[in-house]
Amino acid sequence: MLHPAVRATLAAEAQRAAELQELLAAPDVARDPARLRSLLLEAGLLEKRVRRFGELDRCERQAAEAQELAASESDPELRALAVAEAATQREQADRIGDELQGELLARHPFSDRNIILEVRAGTGGDEASLFAADLARMYQRFAERHGFRFELIDSSRSEVGGCKELVASIEGGSVFDWLRFESGVHRVQRVPRTEAQGRIHTSTATVAVLPEPKDVEIDVKEGELRIDTYRAGGPGGQAVNKTSSAIRVTHLPSGLVVICQDERSQSRNRSKALRTLRSRLFELQEEKTRSERASDRRGQIGTGDRSEKIRTYNFPQDRVTDHRIKESFHPLFAILDGELEELVAAMKRHETDERLKALERNELDGTRRTPGERLQ
Numbered sequence: 001m002l003h004p005a006v007r008a009t010l011a012a013e014a015q016r017a018a019e020l021q022e023l024l025a026a027p028d029v030a031r032d033p034a035r036l037r038s039l040l041l042e043a044g045l046l047e048k049r050v051r052r053f054g055e056l057d058r059c060e061r062q063a064a065e066a067q068e069l070a071a072s073e074s075d076p077e078l079r080a081l082a083v084a085e086a087a088t089q090r091e092q093a094d095r096i097g098d099e100l101q102g103e104l105l106a107r108h109p110f111s112d113r114n115i116i117l118e119v120r121a122g123t124g125g126d127e128a129s130l131f132a133a134d135l136a137r138m139y140q141r142f143a144e145r146h147g148f149r150f151e152l153i154d155s156s157r158s159e160v161g162g163c164k165e166l167v168a169s170i171e172g173g174s175v176f177d178w179l180r181f182e183s184g185v186h187r188v189q190r191v192p193r194t195e196a197q198g199r200i201h202t203s204t205a206t207v208a209v210l211p212e213p214k215d216v217e218i219d220v221k222e223g224e225l226r227i228d229t230y231r232a233g234g235p236g237g238q239a240v241n242k243t244s245s246a247i248r249v250t251h252l253p254s255g256l257v258v259i260c261q262d263e264r265s266q267s268r269n270r271s272k273a274l275r276t277l278r279s280r281l282f283e284l285q286e287e288k289t290r291s292e293r294a295s296d297r298r299g300q301i302g303t304g305d306r307s308e309k310i311r312t313y314n315f316p317q318d319r320v321t322d323h324r325i326k327e328s329f330h331p332l333f334a335i336l337d338g339e340l341e342e343l344v345a346a347m348k349r350h351e352t353d354e355r356l357k358a359l360e361r362n363e364l365d366g367t368r369r370t371p372g373e374r375l376q
Contacts, residue, residue, distance in 0.1 A: 002056070002097035005359035006104055010053045017043065017050045049100060056096040063089035105355045110211035111177035116279040117209060119166045121158070122185065124203025127192040129162025131313075132205040134336055135186060136166045139179070141338025148172030153272045154260045160193075167260075167276055169212070176211045178340075181347040183209045184310035191315070200316060204309065212275065213282035220278060226250040229266060249273045256280055325350040 020043045023029055029036055063086045070082035119136045121128040136155075143150040149171040156164040170179070187204050195201060228248040246261035247269040258280070260273040312321045313332060320335050321328045322343065329335060329343050 001094075002101055003356055003359070005356055006101045009104060009359050010049065010100060013046055014050045014053055017046045020046070049103065052096055052100055056093055056100065059089045059093035059096065063093060104359070105352055108177060108180060110180075111174055113176040113211035114169060114171040115176050115179060115209050115211055116153070116276050117166075117168045117170055117179070118207070119163065120206045121162065121164050122204035122206050124201065126158060126160045126162060127188075127201055128203040128205055129158035129164050130160060130193070131162075131186075131188045131203050132166070133161070133163035134188075135205055135207060136163055136168070138336050138338055138340070139170070139182070140168075142179075142340050143170050143172070143175075143338075145338050146172060146175075146178070148175050151272075152262045153276055154258075154262055169272070169275060176209065178344055179209050180211075181344060182207050186311050186313065187309040188313045189315060190313075208283075210279040210283045211286075212279050218278045218282050218285070220251070220274070220281065224252050226252060227270065245269055247273045249277055251277055251281065254281065254284065256284075322347070 020039055023039055024036070024043065029039065066082045066086035066089060070079050070086060073079040073082055117139055119132050119139070121132040124131070140150045142148075149169075151169045151171070153167040153169060155166040158164050185204050185206050187202060189200055189202050191198055192201050192203075226249070228250075230246050230248065245264050245266045246259065247266065249258045249260075249270070250256070251258075256277060258273045258277045260269040260276070263269045263272065310322065310324055312323065313336070314321065315332060318332045319328045319330050320332050320343070325346055327346055329346075335343065
């Protein structure tokens with residue numbers, strides 16, 4: 001069933017398409033190449049959806065006419081034919097309606113991208129690093145469950161075996177669409193291993209999920225980079241600390257610094273570091289765009305303070321609560337073992353509801369999105 005707000009938006013787009021045809025026929029537009037290109041682009045974005053909306057309208061009218069015929073027809077055979085025709089037209093209308101609604105409430109434009117995953121310990125000392133390691137393992141297990149490729153780029157371990165910082169790439173179909181809701185501050189409430197008196201502590205870790213840009217989207221020039229090599233530190237076999245394979249890349253215009261020392265090969269570390277740098281630059285670019293669209297939006301990970309949280313992992317109560325949708329999920333250990341599917345599905349349902357509400361607000365206040373613009 002097509003949502004009323006979606007139907008109203010489609011009707012407004014059909015009206016706008018008709019207006020565009022009149023404008024394109026105007027002599028003054030033909031004399032203004034820039035305006036002509038802009039109107040042609042807008043008309044092109046609307047054309048397919050408006051045509052499909054017309055098909056939906058035709059199917060609904062034919063279904064209604066067939067249903068009226070069935071109600072008034074005395075001949076059983078003709079009545080049966082009319083009932084069948086009404087059912088066929090309704091089925092086709094439902095299919096077109098689902099397609100149109102899915103397009104208006106489209107997936108995130110980066111849904112099919114690979115990602116760079118960054119996990120960092122926040123507030124809580126050693127316990128925060130242990131929690132960060134748990135989260136990193138959760139995402140690695142999730143990647144394994146779905147056949148995604150999880151590749152470590154850089155990591156820094158704590159003295160107690162936790163993770164101060166981890167950067168990894170995850171490659172696979174629609175991985176960004178699966179994990180894009182993970183960005184933010186994650187909070188854990190549990191008795192740490194180091195706690196002798198059994199008291200529950202609260203610690204945090206931050207997660208950032210960055211879509212990998214395409215080559216044409218981020219152009220990083222060699223002259224903008226400073227690349228330093230040094231000996232890798234930490235455990236890693238005989239080659240560690242004997243060869244200068246670790247890479248530090250500094251992007252001079254932005255000041256961003258990326259380190260990669262996971263590989264023994266300097267060239268592979270360089271390649272991984274540049275991938276991470278490009279993703280961070282892409283995220284900065286997208287964040288600027290988001291800020292321009294809505295000033296009340298904030299960055300992905302905040303400061304890592306306990307008060308800035310998207311999700312809480314409560315060990316004593318064996319539950320995970322997502323504060324954005326105010327829902328809890330069980331069991332906690334299964335989720336930390338990578339079983340995120342139920343949680344992601346709930347987030348997607350909430351997102352669809354919010355997009356529908358946004359369409360309803362547009363209908364009520366008389367505003368209209370630019371044709372072709374996705375709700376993000």
